[in-house]
Amino acid sequence: MNQFKFRKVRNKLFLFSLSIAAVVCLAPLIMVTSFMLQKGAASLDLDFFTKLPVPVGEAGGGMLHAILGTIYMVTLGSLMAVPLGLIGGIYLSEYGKGGISKALRLATDVMTGIPSIIIGIFAYILLVVPFKSFSALSGAVALAIIILPVVIRSSEEILKLVPKHIREAGLALGLPRWKVILFIIVRGNLSALFTGVMLAIARASGETAPLLFTAFGNMYLSYSPMEPMASLPVQIYTYAISPFEDWQRQSWAGAFVLIILVIGVNLGARFLMNPKALKNFLKRSSS
Amino acid sequence: MTSKKNVLEVKNLQAWFGKFHAVKGVSTDYPEKSITAIIGPSGCGKSTYLRCLNRIHEEVPGARSSGQALLLGQDIFAPEVDPVELRQNIGMVFQKPNPFPALSIFENVVVGLKLQGIKNKAKLLETAERCLRKAALWEEVKDKLHQQGTSLSGGQQQRLCIARALAVNPPVLLMDEPTSALDPIASAKIEELMQDLKEDFTVIVVTHNMQQAARVADYTSFLMLGELVEHGPSEIIFTNPKQSKTEDYITGRFG
Numbered sequence: 001m002n003q004f005k006f007r008k009v010r011n012k013l014f015l016f017s018l019s020i021a022a023v024v025c026l027a028p029l030i031m032v033t034s035f036m037l038q039k040g041a042a043s044l045d046l047d048f049f050t051k052l053p054v055p056v057g058e059a060g061g062g063m064l065h066a067i068l069g070t071i072y073m074v075t076l077g078s079l080m081a082v083p084l085g086l087i088g089g090i091y092l093s094e095y096g097k098g099g100i101s102k103a104l105r106l107a108t109d110v111m112t113g114i115p116s117i118i119i120g121i122f123a124y125i126l127l128v129v130p131f132k133s134f135s136a137l138s139g140a141v142a143l144a145i146i147i148l149p150v151v152i153r154s155s156e157e158i159l160k161l162v163p164k165h166i167r168e169a170g171l172a173l174g175l176p177r178w179k180v181i182l183f184i185i186v187r188g189n190l191s192a193l194f195t196g197v198m199l200a201i202a203r204a205s206g207e208t209a210p211l212l213f214t215a216f217g218n219m220y221l222s223y224s225p226m227e228p229m230a231s232l233p234v235q236i237y238t239y240a241i242s243p244f245e246d247w248q249r250q251s252w253a254g255a256f257v258l259i260i261l262v263i264g265v266n267l268g269a270r271f272l273m274n275p276k277a278l279k280n281f282l283k284r285s286s287s
Numbered sequence: 288m289t290s291k292k293n294v295l296e297v298k299n300l301q302a303w304f305g306k307f308h309a310v311k312g313v314s315t316d317y318p319e320k321s322i323t324a325i326i327g328p329s330g331c332g333k334s335t336y337l338r339c340l341n342r343i344h345e346e347v348p349g350a351r352s353s354g355q356a357l358l359l360g361q362d363i364f365a366p367e368v369d370p371v372e373l374r375q376n377i378g379m380v381f382q383k384p385n386p387f388p389a390l391s392i393f394e395n396v397v398v399g400l401k402l403q404g405i406k407n408k409a410k411l412l413e414t415a416e417r418c419l420r421k422a423a424l425w426e427e428v429k430d431k432l433h434q435q436g437t438s439l440s441g442g443q444q445q446r447l448c449i450a451r452a453l454a455v456n457p458p459v460l461l462m463d464e465p466t467s468a469l470d471p472i473a474s475a476k477i478e479e480l481m482q483d484l485k486e487d488f489t490v491i492v493v494t495h496n497m498q499q500a501a502r503v504a505d506y507t508s509f510l511m512l513g514e515l516v517e518h519g520p521s522e523i524i525f526t527n528p529k530q531s532k533t534e535d536y537i538t539g540r541f542g
């Protein structure tokens with residue numbers, strides 16, 4: 001009986017220390033978001049979404065150009081990286097035994113570890129130097145290089161989780177391997193693949209360093225891929241280190257919008273392909 | 288019975304997993320429109336043998352096989368044979384239920400036809416109903432054809448996989464313990480299905496259920512440690528086997 005009590009106490013203690021650890025892990029996230037919510041929400045106004053910057057020193061204006069620029073470059077970068085990344089991931093999981101796959105796997109691992117500023121420099125040398133101009137295109141390429149390895153590895157891991165007997169069942173129906181892969185394995189895991197892609201895109205949309213020497217930034221609306229283009233992270237950075245109070249205020253607002261954007265993409269990815277999860281989530285938060 | 292043509296003639300079939308010799312030279316003839324049962328202790332190589340016959344065995348890393356299996360006179364292991372085409376003619380129900388994830392019950396049944404290019408909705412629906420009825424699942428799922436196949440119970444999933452294999456309409460059907468997860472009523476329906484199939488097709492079924500083998504199979508093979516101990520008409524294997532090992536096994540003295 002005594003021993004039983006002791007075991008119960010020990011159990012409680014263990015659970016307690018784990019809960020403390022979990023709270024410690026969550027604390028930075030909660031602090032950052034609540035801080036941003038306070039500071040950012042207070043600085044936010046409608047102009048922020050609808051207006052362009054005003055001349056230095058004047059109050060007012062907004063970041064419409066940077067919001068559109070981020071969407072523009074992230075979309076362009078995703079268009080380049082996502083199809084390629086999915087193909088790479090499928091290749092690695094389905095045919096990934098030979099030397100090419102080993103090399104590809106190593107390359108993606110290394111690429112995930114490269115600091116994003118280096119990727120920015122790479123895109124600078126590749127596209128900015130030859131064209132003698134900062135450009136949205138070079139920014140999109142830098143973002144694509146960040147997205148690519150994440151998509152490759154996440155889709156590989158997802159598809160590798162599909163048990164062998166599912167592939168065998170497909171083959172046993174007399175289907176060629178590529179049909180089994182595309183229409184049974186990939187099709188059966190679309191939602192997980194989609195989530196992986198969206199997480200990669202969300203990560204890239206918050207990157208500042210790769211855009212500093214590539215898209216660079218500007219103060220007006222631009223839709224040309226060959227010209228400099230503003231983005232939220234760079235605009236936040238520029239405004240935050242400026243001496244003007246109103247710019248600093250807008251920087252907070254920008255940070256707030258960026259966080260909401262990233263969290264939104266994250267949650268959206270989870271729910272869009274999995275309506276059941278959304279229903280559960282709503283039920284939980286309403287009760 | 289002896290006048291029947293052989294659909295499948297297996298000659299000295301061997302199979303390995305790496306260095307492990309799992310099937311050690313099995314030779315058997317399978318007459319058309321017949322049911323053959325394969326019995327034997329767990330781990331003796333029944334599944335491996337069956338999986339050689341639709342060339343799924345070679346999909347396992349490190350696995351290989353040798354020997355011949357003549358399907359209507361053509362060796363299925365010959366280099367010019369396309370395993371994809373072969374598997375359209377030799378269907379399989381696996382030992383473990385393996386419905387496709389994220390596909391509905393309906394899609395699970397017709398996916399083979401659909402991916403072979405059949406798009407006619409009415410024909411697909413008709414096939415799905417026919418095959419689900421034959422697999423004794425229709426009544427349970429007819430109101431929820433668009434739910435995921437993986438949402439069914441284990442035994443229902445197994446019947447779904449049977450329906451899926453039937454939909455492709457293969458002249459030879461391999462069934463690896465199709466009823467081991469089923470209740471007696473569903474089992475009886477599957478046995479009925481096998482009798483039905485026999486009208487046109489050739490069935491090879493692995494089972495641990497001696498009564499089942501004796502009931503449905505025209506012929507029975509007894510496998511032990513990868514070797515074919517005895518093969519013959521079921522009534523002889525179950526009443527008057529030549530080998531003492533067979534007799535020991537079917538009377539439950541070991542295994």
Ligand SMILES: Nc1ncnc2c1ncn2[C@@H]1O[C@H](COP(=O)(O)OP(=O)(O)OP(=O)(O)O)[C@@H](O)[C@H]1O
Nearest residue numbers: 304307309328329330331332333334335336347382
């Ligand atoms: N993937 C594998 N790799 C290595 N060895 C294997 C593999 N699959 C099966 N084996 C071995 O091959 C032998 C035959 O296995 P098999 O699955 O054919 O047996 P079985 O007769 O179907 O048994 P059961 O009645 O339990 O299903 C066993 O000894 C098993 O350990």
Ligand SMILES: [Mg+2]
Nearest residue numbers: 333334382463
């Ligand atoms: Mg088996």
